[in-house]
Amino acid sequence: MAKRVGIIGCGTIGSQLALAVDSGQVKNATLVSLFDVVKGSAQSLSSKLKSAPKPFDDFGRFMSQDCDVVVEAASQEAARKFAKPVLDAGRDLLVMSVGALADRELLASLQSSKGRVYIPTGAIAGIDAIRAVKHLLDSVTLTTTKAPKALAGAPFFETSSIRLDEIKKSTVIYEGPAADAVKKFPANVNVAAVLSLAGIGFDRTKVRIVADPAYTTNQHEITATGSFGKFQFTVNNVPSPGNPKTSYLAVLSAIECLRSVCESGMRIGS
Structure with missing residues (x-):
């Protein structure tokens, strides 16, 4: 059964992840919902996708959708605000704004939650x-x-x-x-x-x-x-297209991490 994916944040990384799922680059996954606090942002991205995921600017309505995996691709502030509710709802969470986990209290609360946390390696190696x-x-x-x-x-x-x-x-x-x-x-x-x-x-x-x-x-x-x-x-x-603050490898790493979460079969490395 395909994993149902929701994405928080419709900027550079969120959009690239949405396109990867929508195009079938991430197999065994279906994009069902998008959320962004900026009104119209989720709707704009949804209109470009053939899967037409439901767009939301209200987090409560976003969480009311059936979803297996939620990707946080917004900001450290978003990670601090939304990560715990996602995990407490029993959903798995892929965190892009990993800097938020420098907060020891937040990190401890996530580690004791129902869902599983996934962290891409990002723009580095080793x-x-x-x-x-x-x-x-x-x-x-x-x-x-x-x-x-x-x-x-x-x-x-x-x-x-x-x-x-x-x-x-x-x-x-x-x-x-x-x-x-x-x-x-x-x-x-x-x-x-x-x-x-x-x-x-x-x-x-x-x-x-x-x-x-x-x-x-x-x-x-x-x-x-x-x-x-x-x-x-x-x-x-190489900087990610459209956002010089983000390395392109960070986007590719996020896609690969999501693929490993959704797909079965051989897994290389941890």
Whole structure:
């Protein structure tokens, strides 16, 4: 029986996931409903899909629909607000805005809920390896390098004196723990949250953010050391079409995660 899928958030990632299910790219799945707080957004996306999922701007009505898997593809705020009700209703949840899980209380509440939580690896590589040696890790550092325009609008700049339009060369604009980074750059470093959950936690995982006007890709470099040895992973991602803050790999990772949730058969990795 096909899994019934609902999507929260009809922006770049939500739209791409909807198209993947609608086109049959994700097999054994049927898109039944869309939700976005922006009036008309869900309706606009639904009108482009042959499956014509029901559009909603009211969460209660969205939750009244029969659904097996709900994808959160909106924002950290949406994840904090809607994740628990989805899971308490016995539905499985795929979380894209993983930075919200830096909230220990929220994370604990989700882990004790009825439904299952799925987290895509996002725009980085090596997560299976990090998980395998998590008990042997001494340090984990993520260095993210993006063009200044890809960092624009982050809450970090509300209190910082740094002006992105004045950056002319590679500049480290932030260094700190992942717990802080995911709050100050919620649309840029959800990968830091994935890495933290897989490894040594939000407080011990270090994040460095670099603005470089010469970059046309979004680069994520992971360095992990411990008694097992040393890992180094570097991924240079093309920005997602229509949203330079999001790497295209993050969209592809979300589609692959949803496919693994809905489809049976061989599974490679964790």
